[in-house]
Amino acid sequence: MYYVVQLIPYHISTYPSDDKQMTIQKRTLATAITFCTTKLISLSDEIHSTFERRKQNKLVKINQYVADRNGLVTTYANSSPQVSFSTIQMVSY
Secondary structure, eight states, X not given: OOOOOOOOOOOOOSSOSSHHHHXXXXXXXXXXXXXXXXXXXXXXXXXXXXXXXXXXXHHHHHHHHHHHHTTOOBOOTTSOOBOOGGGOOOOOO
16 A cells, blocks of 8 residues: 655745735644644554554464464464464465
């Protein structure tokens, strides 16, 4: 899964016609920066949780592989007990 973040440059004129226009431009820019920052934080959290989930799934697969390799019976979700480790495929992320 890939995330593309695009920040669109916001032009502020160097010499606004009046103070009111400058205040509106500053407020608009501040809103845009806040929005982008919030989105980046949200994406960062989502990426981190996805990474943690994949890491946990990989650890579970490794533990199941080791248990089966040692001849222990492991029960998988929605399946019958299995002894053969040849049914487990290691998945790398």
